[in-house]
Amino acid sequence: MAQNEKSLLGKVQDALHGSMLLELTKGMITTLYAFFFEKKVTVQYPEEKRPVSARFRGRHVLNRYENGLEKCIGCSLCAAACPADAIFVESAENTDEKRFSPGERYASTYEINMLRCIYCGFCEDACPTEAITLGDNYELSFTDRRQALYTKDMLLVPVLPGGQPTPQVTAPGEFTRSVPAMKDPQD
Amino acid sequence: MTKLINLNINNTPVTVPEGTLVVDAAKKIGVDIPVFCYHPKMEPVGMCRQCLVEIGRPMIDRATGKPVLNEDGSPKLQFGPKLETSCTTPVSEGMAVLTETAKAKGGQKEIIELLLTSHPLDCPVCDKGGECPLQNLTMEHGAGESRFLFDEKHHAEKHVPLGDLIFLDRERCIQCARCIRFQDKIAGEPVLGFYQRGRNTDVVTYSDPGFDSVFSGNTTDICPVGALTTADFRFGARPWELKHAASVCAQCPVGCNLTFDVRREAKTGGGYVIKRAMPRQNEQVNEIWMCDKGRFSGYQFTEAETRLRLTPVEMESALRRASDILAQSKSETVFLAGGRLANEDLFTLKKFAAALGAQAYLYTQHGGGEFTTAYGLTSGSNLGDLGKGDVILVVASDLYNEAPLWHLRLKAAAGRGATLIVANARATKLDEFSTFVVRYSYGDEVETVKGLPAKEKIGEALKNAANLVIFYGADGLGLAGTTALAQACADLVKERAGKANNGLVGVWSSPNQQGALEMGLRPAQNLAAELRGKTVYLLAADLAGDDPALAQALKGAKAVIVQDVLQTASVALAQVVLPASAYTEREGTFTNGERRVQRFYPAVPNVATSRPDFSLLAAVAKGCGVDLEGRSTLLVMNAIAAQESAFAGLSYAKLAEVSEQYPLIGRGDLYYGGTGYENKQGLGVTLAPAEAVTPLNIPYAALRPKEDELLGVPVTKLYDDGTTLAPAKLLAAHVERYRGVVLHPATAEKLALGNGEQAEVRLGGARYLAKALVDASISTGVVLIPRSMGIALTEPAVVQVSAAEKAQEA
Numbered sequence: 001m002a003q004n005e006k007s008l009l010g011k012v013q014d015a016l017h018g019s020m021l022l023e024l025t026k027g028m029i030t031t032l033y034a035f036f037f038e039k040k041v042t043v044q045y046p047e048e049k050r051p052v053s054a055r056f057r058g059r060h061v062l063n064r065y066e067n068g069l070e071k072c073i074g075c076s077l078c079a080a081a082c083p084a085d086a087i088f089v090e091s092a093e094n095t096d097e098k099r100f101s102p103g104e105r106y107a108s109t110y111e112i113n114m115l116r117c118i119y120c121g122f123c124e125d126a127c128p129t130e131a132i133t134l135g136d137n138y139e140l141s142f143t144d145r146r147q148a149l150y151t152k153d154m155l156l157v158p159v160l161p162g163g164q165p166t167p168q169v170t171a172p173g174e175f176t177r178s179v180p181a182m183k184d185p186q187d
Numbered sequence: 188m189t190k191l192i193n194l195n196i197n198n199t200p201v202t203v204p205e206g207t208l209v210v211d212a213a214k215k216i217g218v219d220i221p222v223f224c225y226h227p228k229m230e231p232v233g234m235c236r237q238c239l240v241e242i243g244r245p246m247i248d249r250a251t252g253k254p255v256l257n258e259d260g261s262p263k264l265q266f267g268p269k270l271e272t273s274c275t276t277p278v279s280e281g282m283a284v285l286t287e288t289a290k291a292k293g294g295q296k297e298i299i300e301l302l303l304t305s306h307p308l309d310c311p312v313c314d315k316g317g318e319c320p321l322q323n324l325t326m327e328h329g330a331g332e333s334r335f336l337f338d339e340k341h342h343a344e345k346h347v348p349l350g351d352l353i354f355l356d357r358e359r360c361i362q363c364a365r366c367i368r369f370q371d372k373i374a375g376e377p378v379l380g381f382y383q384r385g386r387n388t389d390v391v392t393y394s395d396p397g398f399d400s401v402f403s404g405n406t407t408d409i410c411p412v413g414a415l416t417t418a419d420f421r422f423g424a425r426p427w428e429l430k431h432a433a434s435v436c437a438q439c440p441v442g443c444n445l446t447f448d449v450r451r452e453a454k455t456g457g458g459y460v461i462k463r464a465m466p467r468q469n470e471q472v473n474e475i476w477m478c479d480k481g482r483f484s485g486y487q488f489t490e491a492e493t494r495l496r497l498t499p500v501e502m503e504s505a506l507r508r509a510s511d512i513l514a515q516s517k518s519e520t521v522f523l524a525g526g527r528l529a530n531e532d533l534f535t536l537k538k539f540a541a542a543l544g545a546q547a548y549l550y551t552q553h554g555g556g557e558f559t560t561a562y563g564l565t566s567g568s569n570l571g572d573l574g575k576g577d578v579i580l581v582v583a584s585d586l587y588n589e590a591p592l593w594h595l596r597l598k599a600a601a602g603r604g605a606t607l608i609v610a611n612a613r614a615t616k617l618d619e620f621s622t623f624v625v626r627y628s629y630g631d632e633v634e635t636v637k638g639l640p641a642k643e644k645i646g647e648a649l650k651n652a653a654n655l656v657i658f659y660g661a662d663g664l665g666l667a668g669t670t671a672l673a674q675a676c677a678d679l680v681k682e683r684a685g686k687a688n689n690g691l692v693g694v695w696s697s698p699n700q701q702g703a704l705e706m707g708l709r710p711a712q713n714l715a716a717e718l719r720g721k722t723v724y725l726l727a728a729d730l731a732g733d734d735p736a737l738a739q740a741l742k743g744a745k746a747v748i749v750q751d752v753l754q755t756a757s758v759a760l761a762q763v764v765l766p767a768s769a770y771t772e773r774e775g776t777f778t779n780g781e782r783r784v785q786r787f788y789p790a791v792p793n794v795a796t797s798r799p800d801f802s803l804l805a806a807v808a809k810g811c812g813v814d815l816e817g818r819s820t821l822l823v824m825n826a827i828a829a830q831e832s833a834f835a836g837l838s839y840a841k842l843a844e845v846s847e848q849y850p851l852i853g854r855g856d857l858y859y860g861g862t863g864y865e866n867k868q869g870l871g872v873t874l875a876p877a878e879a880v881t882p883l884n885i886p887y888a889a890l891r892p893k894e895d896e897l898l899g900v901p902v903t904k905l906y907d908d909g910t911t912l913a914p915a916k917l918l919a920a921h922v923e924r925y926r927g928v929v930l931h932p933a934t935a936e937k938l939a940l941g942n943g944e945q946a947e948v949r950l951g952g953a954r955y956l957a958k959a960l961v962d963a964s965i966s967t968g969v970v971l972i973p974r975s976m977g978i979a980l981t982e983p984a985v986v987q988v989s990a991a992e993k994a995q996e997a
Contacts, residue, residue, distance in 0.1 A: 075311030076425045090453055091422045104346060105312040105422050109453045128311045176345065178312040 052136050057119045059137040060112055062155040063130065068163030070100050070156065071131030073178045074107035078123035078132050086116035087123060094175075098167040103178025110152035114140050128179050194282040209273035209284055210238050214851065214859065220286050221295055221324045223302075223411045224363035225274035227850035227860060228475070229372055232275070235302070235363050237324070239270035239294035241285040254281075270294040292328070299329040305341035305386060306412070307358045315413030317426035320858030321361065341386055349379075350398030351920055352418050352479060353407060355390055360414035362388050366406035373476075374402040375598050375620060390414070396924075401591050401905060404482040408466065408475070409861035419483055419917055420463040424450045430459075432790035433467060433868035435777050436481040437527060437698040437770050438911065441592040442779030442871075443473035443481055446864040447771060447790040459791045461486045461771060466863040468852045469870055471569045472783060475852055475863040478591035480905055484915030486771050489794070491914035493754040495766035496795040502766070506803070509724075509763045510810020512746050516722035518544035519745070524708060525550050525727030526697025527911070529775030530784065531823040532800035533699070533706045534831070535815055536726065539804055542813040546717070549700065549708040550728035552901075552981045554666045554885065555659065555673020556704030559693045560833065560877040562677050563701070563782045564656070567687030568873060570596040570781070575604035577688070578652035580639075580679070583632050583672060584660025584694040587616035588905040590780070593658065593694070606648045610635055612663055612900075613971070614964035623648075629663045629900050629969055629983060630891035636675040654687075655680055660694035663900035663969075665982020666710055667887040685876050692780050696903060696974070702778030705833045705874060712885055715740035722746045725757055726800060727767070729910055732756035734979040735953060750803055753910055765807075766797040773799040774820045776842065778874065784834070785871035786842045833874045843869035890983045892968025897934070899950060899972050899986035907975040927958030928978070928988065929971035935961050938988055945991035948978060956991055 006014075016022050043050050052058065063071045074091030090109035100106035123132050132155075142148045159165050190205040196213050203212045208231060210220050223235040243264035246255040255263040264283050270291060273284065285291055303325065310316040343357035364381065367390065371377045378394040392398045407415045429448035436443040444467040449459045464485045466477040497505060513520060522540045524533060524547065540547035549556070570593070573579060579597055586594040598620040601607040609617050610625035612632075618624045623645050627635040640646045649655065657676045661669045676691055683689035695701065711717045714730075718740045725747065731738035732755050741747055741760045749761035752769045771790045778784050798806070805817025816822045821839050828837045845866055850856075853865030892898040904925040906918055913922075928948055930940065938959075940946050946959040948970075955978045965971060970988055972980045980986075 073312055074422070075316075076428065077311055080425065080427060088451075088453070090424075093422055103312055111453070179308050 057121045057134040059135055059140055060132055060155055061135040061157050062132055063157055066160055066163055068159045068165055069102055070166055071129045072107045073101050073103055073129055074105050077126040081122040081126035084116045084118045086113045096170050096172050099170045100166045102175035112150045113148055114150055115148040192278045192280055194278050196284040197287055203278055207278050209276045209278055212278050218286055220273050221328050222274055226365055226409055229368050233272040237298050238273040240273045240291045241266055241288055242271045243283040245281040295328045296330055299325055302361050304335045313413035314416040318857055318862050320411040324858055349392045353398050353403050354416050356414050357389055359412045360390055361412055363411055365409045366415055369406055374400055376400040401479050404479050405476050408863050423462045432788050434787040435785045436485050438481050439590045440695040440780035441590045442777055442785055443477045443592055444469040445477055449790050461790055468848055468863055468866045470848045473592050483917050484912050487915040488911040489769035489771045494794050497766055499796050502796040505763050505765055506806050509748050509807045512722055514811045520545035520722045521717055522547040522724045523550045523728045526700035526703055527727040528800055530702045531775050531820045533703050534827045535801040535804045537706055538815055539808045547708055548711040549703045551700055551710050552666050553661045553695055554670035554710055557880050558673040558677040559691050560704050561879040562680050562684045562691045564690040565685055565876050566873045573600040573605045576653040577605040578648050578655050579605055580608045580657045582610045582636055582659045583662040583664055584658055585615040585662055589660055589694045589903045608645055630889040633671045633675045654689050655683055658692045658694055662902055663983060667885045670885050671887040699777040701780055701782055705778055718744045720745055724748045726750045729755035729757045731760055765803050768793050768797045768799045782874045783871045786869050833877045837872055842872055845870055896985050897988055898969045898983055899980050900969050900983045901974050901980045902971045904973045907973055909975045926976055927960040929960045929962045931965050931967040932961045932963050934967050935959055940990050947989050947991045949987040
């Protein structure tokens with residue numbers, strides 16, 4: 001049939017495609033270009049660490065206010081939101097002599113089972129005081145299941161300079177609100 | 188027969204009795220109208236305006252008085268220009284109610300927005316959060332956003348103690364007055380009220396000490412916001428974290444249905460603990476209420492440090508020793524059972540005692556059980572049905588202190604028109620709500636009851652009563668006295684035996700005394716003499732702690748085996764101690780004073796090696812070669828049903844049956860009836876009347892107060908040092924209030940005793956120091972001595988009282 005007749009050049013091209021020589025050459029050029037001329041992406045972990053993205057969801061931290069009071073008020077909403085049932089909270093009452101957080105209530109027990117956690121960040125969303133946030137730390141390895149249970153002192157961030165550790169002694173009537181006035185998140 | 192009214196709600200035709208409120212009629216067909224201040228158990232007030240709906244009524248032609256008709260012949264409806272509150276509007280013929288129109292919805296939405304302007308953003312820390320009507324209705328009917336600024340919110344005092352049990356958060360209060368109305372109308376203790384006006388309106392308590400009511404906990408259940416919360420559950424858990432276990436209160440013979448809420452706790456190593464007790468609806472027993480004693484002391488004793496604990500090895504050897512002792516003593520054994528035991532335990536105990544040929548007694552000072560089993564209430568009885576034409580007689584009982592829920596229900600019955608006759612030697616709280624008060628002198632109880640039919644008005648009422656229920660207690664009476672009194676009361680109600688809503692009710696001191704009586708257990712006439720030289724097996728009975736004379740008698744016993752939940756004085760005298768499970772840790776049934784058998788379910792796991800009483804008994808019996816069921820309460824109940832005539836036909840399945848109860852509680856109806864729980868686990872079954880038995884013939888010579896003598900009479904106070912109450916720390920202050928002997932001011936003056944001063948009470952050779960309390964409502968020749976408060980007085984006796992200082996000088 002007339003349509004199926006091919007020129008000589010066409011036949012050579014077909015042969016080249018068939019043996020994939022062209023593709024191999026193209027690929028090798030790319031590889032060699034990257035090897036010789038591009039910046040290396042290999043990082044010498046763990047000596048060297050890559051920065052994580054702004055919205056990275058790593059191990060949780062419990063935040064503090066500048067004065068050192070804990071943001072967590074022990075409301076258990078994070079535990080309620082948690083789809084993996086990884087969070088356990090127990091709460092107790094603040095007094096001015098022994099104050100952990102603003103308002104009436106604080107978390108007396110706060111535990112996260114990191115083996116259960118799926119790092120979805122729902123706890124962050126549920127938190128009314130921005131107390132729990134997912135941090136940058138992704139280096140979680142355990143030699144014992146119990147080590148995966150992060151308690152409150154492991155999760156709490158250090159007191160900022162100028163702040164006081166909890167429990168604090170505070171003036172009566174100074175910290176009566178559990179939930180601070182907050183703006184809608186801009187990010 | 189009440190007139191029925193036809194109306195349309197959201198174009199669905201409804202037929203309800205005349206006088207029904209629109210909001211209730213809507214509820215009947217499943218139309219939810221949001222409410223805050225309205226509560227189905229109370230009269231409407233229309234304070235919160237949340238229940239706004241559109242209501243149309245048939246238009247009437249003024250000239251002819253005939254309804255105006257549309258062209259198609261249907262009556263023309265006239266809708267008002269404004270929305271109406273459906274909770275204050277009774278239904279009328281031909282009415283049309285629209286709850287879903289834009290106008291109605293808009294009204295509801297705006298009211299919620301208005302309420303939220305002065306409501307704090309406390310939901311994360313509020314104990315009500317998660318079961319809060321305001322939260323739920325805001326989600327359902329409210330606007331998604333507020334037009335008000337956070338900074339402009341109304342701020343007020345938080346965490347104000349109204350009493351030591353109830354806290355008020357003034358910011359959260361929406362001024363619905365449910366708590367105030369509950370105290371006024373249902374509890375009959377108007378100790379709460381509003382103070383100031385407008386935005387400053389506050390709930391305050393007028394009593395001293397604050398919120399002085401034994402029903403105060405109920406206000407937290409019906410509070411539609413988190414304004415009223417209990418001290419017990421403060422920050423205890425979030426409601427959604429709780430698991431629920433149905434139970435029956437074991438603090439008095441009413442047998443209130445309740446639910447224990449449990450969760451895991453870090454302090455118990457992840458084990459389950461009870462966080463709170465909440466009422467569970469049973470319209471025939473406790474409706475949707477419970478008293479503070481049940482709420483704040485119902486489970487605390489099960490977590491007490493004084494729980495008996497044994498290691499598995501110790502337990503095994505204790506069981507073996509008990510078996511050895513009993514195998515040797517055989518018929519020379521006396522079993523003493525307290526009224527705290529479940530029906531299954533009592534039955535097993537009875538079988539074991541019968542197999543050994545031993546005696547089994549009920550440990551109580553409250554006699555007359557043979558009459559309550561024969562002439563008690565029967566199937567179909569409900570105190571909530573008593574009303575006009577019915578007569579209720581309360582004799583020698585201070586129901587407010589002995590069985591608060593009966594007090595509440597009798598007060599309600601009197602409110603519905605029932606004739607309530609209260610006969611007592613002293614004033615009680617029920618007097619205020621009664622139709623007739625009969626006052627007699629201590630010692631005249633039996634004569635007084637016998638003389639009632641001869642009285643003009645009371646005799647007439649008793650004769651013409653459509654239904655007659657008699658409650659008799661042990662106020663100022665011992666075993667012999669109560670037995671004689673029961674007989675006199677039984678004579679009044681005898682002919683009505685077997686008829687629903689007629690009968691004799693004993694106001695016992697323990698939850699299952701009626702059950703023990705139905706099993707045929709009876710109190711011993713002379714207990715101390717019975718114990719001498721015998722092997723004594725005590726179950727949930729603390730003889731030594733109650734009475735030094737009985738402690739002496741126990742020392743004279745051959746051997747003592749104690750099976751109990753807590754460390755008691757009797758445990759110290761025992762050769763063998765067996766730790767039993769508390770009722771929160773096991774399954775079983777109680778029979779309440781109204782003869783209703785009710786199931787309770789395990790809420791938490793057993794403490795240490797403790798086992799249910801019936802199981803311990805069966806294990807001990809096995810060592811004696813007696814084969815008893817010790818594994819499953821269900822199998823024991825089946826045996827009870829087969830062998831005990833009163834329990835014939837009963838089964839766990841039957842006890843767990845439920846039927847629709849009104850008002851609707853729980854589910855999505857928190858805003859309507861409160862946070863009490865819906866009953867899904869069984870309403871219980873009332874026993875058939877037992878055959879009349881020949882009564883015990885206990886000789887009874889009543890002691891009467893004489894000149895120059897003080898007659899000590901035992902009375903029961905709500906809060907005392909009872910084994911199951913003392914571990915409840917929250918109630919310690921309440922117990923202290925009642926601690927002491929009560930004298931008339933004139934008597935106290937004669938003895939040179941001031942109110943609150945230390946007095947020395949001498950009773951049969953024993954000396955006690957007690958606080959003297961002055962009460963002008965009692966007579967001069969008597970001194971009231973509360974039971975279970977350290978002074979062992981089991982029946983009226985002559986006592987000497989003097990000022991303590993003087994005794995020391997002499």
